[in-house]
Amino acid sequence: MNESETTDIRALPIFAEMADENFESLMRGSYVQNFPPQIELISEGEPSDFLHVIISGAVELFASWNDRESTMAIVRPVSTFILAATIKDAPYLMSARTLEKSRIVLLPSTDVRQIYDIDNGFSRALVTELAQCYRGVVKNSKDLKLRTSIERLANYLLKQHSRANGNCAFELNIEKRKIASQMGMTPENLSRAIKALKPYGVTVTGTNVHIADADDLASLAKPDPLIDDPLS
Amino acid sequence: MNESETTDIRALPIFAEMADENFESLMRGSYVQNFPPQIELISEGEPSDFLHVIISGAVELFASWNDRESTMAIVRPVSTFILAATIKDAPYLMSARTLEKSRIVLLPSTDVRQIYDIDNGFSRALVTELAQCYRGVVKNSKDLKLRTSIERLANYLLKQHSRANGNCAFELNIEKRKIASQMGMTPENLSRAIKALKPYGVTVTGTNVHIADADDLASLAKPDPLIDDPLS
DNA sequence: CCGTCTACTTGATATATGTCAAACCCATTC
């Protein structure tokens, strides 16, 4: 791990407030690895041996049951994933695989738990982080339970639109089938949902999205900070 | 608040490890109130002024969007609710209403945050609690995304069955329409799902449930600790 | 430049779930 990567990790809210010596001890015990795409990093049900930090690339969190599979989230740098399992010393609830070539830091869970027991800055940061994660999942549930697939898509596109600084043209950075799964629908249904948004000025060709009139789309999407705002 | 109630609250994992003086100071600033059924205790979007602790009764957490409403969870004594909003000092993501006559303790959020800043036992307990809550919502999402409504119902009934100590007859302690909403379906659909479980030995008359053969039902439900186990 | 692969799309169809209206069943009240 080079110095700039260490700095990036240190800058994460979760690590920012901890004592230097504890952070360094955490880093000393860590492993860094580069993974090719489509590698399963962890499997649900396994004990959580490491807290993962993604430095570059992209990782999909997914869950399975009875031969069905669903994408739960896509994680992008720089951030940690599967924090709750590490804290609780409980089995992973989700599996993770790389979507692209990715660089991942592995922090032994025992080290994390040990340091969280002695470092109050760290444990306070964890409280904030977990509260945020919790709220994120609740928002996701609300999206799923209160909206149809077309409404979910409309809101997803609006979010991407604002991430592209409001530019009317932007790219999808994930495969459509992953987007579909994340939003709880099939790829075929996503295709049709995209078509259904055409009257609202949405054109998608390949990975290129064009939103003619965001207000028009918003009239359908009715975005709500209590569902769609990643902060708050 | 009487002494036995204070003891019950103190026994909650979240409060168990904090210093006596901090717990007492938290309690001194608290309010206790009895509410009749169907009272809206908090509304989503409002700033989170209090951490709530339910002492007796039952509270429904629900969310709304675009004139739709969905039950997110039912909270029963003794436990806290809307912890994450209090910690983050962020608006509630869910509303809450009493389902029955309920006794609720209100802890001012500023007090909670202030004490969590100085009491390490409390902040560590919060980490564990929030990690648990997070995992709870993730499990709920998996249930929603990976299962059909009949499968969700089958698993719900198996869970109630084991809560009734494996007794083949037990009572539903919530209205069916709330159960339906919690599981992401309409009351009509729930009615039909119940019928669909008849071949698996499930009979429901009013609030009485009879499960002839739990193994038979489990062959359909395929319960999974990574979805259905409230612990782990 | 051509084949190959994989994601994506499309159409036809099936299934799941929602909606609406009416009937029903209790429980409560007057």
Added chain:
DNA sequence: GAATGGGTTTGACATATATCAAGTAGACGG
């Protein structure tokens, strides 16, 4: 004991979504 009212059930129907099968398009490697 009749009337009221809310929750539940049922049936008929509409809509949303999934499935299956085929075709298309783009990316990649030879």
